Amino acid sequence: MATFRIQRYNPEKDTRPYLQTYEVPVERGMSILDCLFYIKENLDATLSFRASCRMGICGSCAMYINGLPRLACETQVESLRTDTIEIRPLPNYEIIKDLVVDLSPLFDKHQKVKPWIISSDAVEVDRPTKEYSQSPAQLEGYLQFAYCLKCGICLAACPTVATDKEFLGPQALAQAFRYSSDNRDNGFKERISVVDTLHGLWRCHMAGACAEVCPKGVDPALAIQLMKRKAIFGHKEEQARLLEALLEATPIPGIPKAPEPTVKKK
Amino acid sequence: MRRYNNRLWVKGWIYGGNYGIERYLYTLHRISGLGLILYLLMHIYVTAARIYGAAAWEQTMAFLYGPAFKLGEYLLIAGAIFHAANGLWLIIIELGMCIGKPQRQEYPYVPSVKKQRPLMVALMLLAAVLIIVSGLDFFII
Numbered sequence A: 001m002a003t004f005r006i007q008r009y010n011p012e013k014d015t016r017p018y019l020q021t022y023e024v025p026v027e028r029g030m031s032i033l034d035c036l037f038y039i040k041e042n043l044d045a046t047l048s049f050r051a052s053c054r055m056g057i058c059g060s061c062a063m064y065i066n067g068l069p070r071l072a073c074e075t076q077v078e079s080l081r082t083d084t085i086e087i088r089p090l091p092n093y094e095i096i097k098d099l100v101v102d103l104s105p106l107f108d109k110h111q112k113v114k115p116w117i118i119s120s121d122a123v124e125v126d127r128p129t130k131e132y133s134q135s136p137a138q139l140e141g142y143l144q145f146a147y148c149l150k151c152g153i154c155l156a157a158c159p160t161v162a163t164d165k166e167f168l169g170p171q172a173l174a175q176a177f178r179y180s181s182d183n184r185d186n187g188f189k190e191r192i193s194v195v196d197t198l199h200g201l202w203r204c205h206m207a208g209a210c211a212e213v214c215p216k217g218v219d220p221a222l223a224i225q226l227m228k229r230k231a232i233f234g235h236k237e238e239q240a241r242l243l244e245a246l247l248e249a250t251p252i253p254g255i256p257k258a259p260e261p262t263v264k265k266k
Numbered sequence B: 001m002r003r004y005n006n007r008l009w010v011k012g013w014i015y016g017g018n019y020g021i022e023r024y025l026y027t028l029h030r031i032s033g034l035g036l037i038l039y040l041l042m043h044i045y046v047t048a049a050r051i052y053g054a055a056a057w058e059q060t061m062a063f064l065y066g067p068a069f070k071l072g073e074y075l076l077i078a079g080a081i082f083h084a085a086n087g088l089w090l091i092i093i094e095l096g097m098c099i100g101k102p103q104r105q106e107y108p109y110v111p112s113v114k115k116q117r118p119l120m121v122a123l124m125l126l127a128a129v130l131i132i133v134s135g136l137d138f139f140i141i
Helices: A032-043 A104-112 A122-126 A136-146 A153-157 A159-163 A169-180 A188-195 A209-213 A220-233 B021-052 B054-063 B067-094 B117-139
Strands: A002-008 A018-024 A062-065 A068-071 A084-088 A094-097 A100-102
Touching (some): A002 A032, A018 A032, A062 A153, A068 A153, A068 A209, A104 A169, A136 A220, A153 A169, A153 A209, A169 A220, A188 A220, A209 A220, A220 B067
Antiparallel strands (some): A062 A068, A062 A084
């Protein structure tokens, strides 16, 4: 048996959140999310929380569990090494109900840094004729940051977000670096004008909390420091080469020819 | 529909959860910075006594020789040493040094904040030694 103390808040009835206690029979291998489903199915159907994939892919079940924001689905009850588990909604957001918070500030900030490939050749992006070349080393320069789930855990951990509503936050700043360091992208100037501002890069003072709690190892703190480096020393824009399609390349002698494409060109 | 604002405000600086030491250095850096600014204002105010003549200056200086101001002065030097050491650490980190490079992540993840920890510990030890030495110089020697 484990004791779950869960923060409840019903906007129609309560003026302040309060803690409610539940007893859950915990078995080896149960995650916090399993326990929440147990409570909802057997003890209290009014408990609200957000969850979807239950395997750390969707980033819906982020909550504040025993003093750290984490994904409920990826947190084993056993790993907490205690029988008393306190679950609260993510800090630094508005609570809609119980453990459900409004993540729209996160998405608004994410959108502000233009999280997409901005190419100097707009026609090629719109109607691609060839592939872009990108080496494995170039891929590794940004791949780590591309694993961001948008779960919002880093903004809950950040002490700057706690007092500065306008601060873009670790998630958005990391995505600014992710797209700017992609060799297919030419949007550094557009993004730096958004992030090199009063509530941007320089509000980060390396508390490191975002990097510590990120459930996917995205490490926003690293991306922000590297973006600061680019802001200071400048950024070398490199345009990815357009590659000839393999079928049109000259085959190396001895290697069998690729079969004819089954879909004919128009 | 009514909503409950769950922003931590200043409580988020002091205690946000079970994080590493860097998050508390962040708070200490801000507090020591505010302390240094406060000192600067007081310093300008006190030295301004000189324009009211030598007698006013002597009187102010006599007032400042109390034990409370001696302790205050020590707190000032301790705050300045910490702020300088932490500031040096921040400059190194913000130039992208000692925090590792982007790479494929495999569980268990080793974030940048762990990679830079030896640098932080070294600088904080340096600050601690300087604070202790200045304490000896202030109160004992």
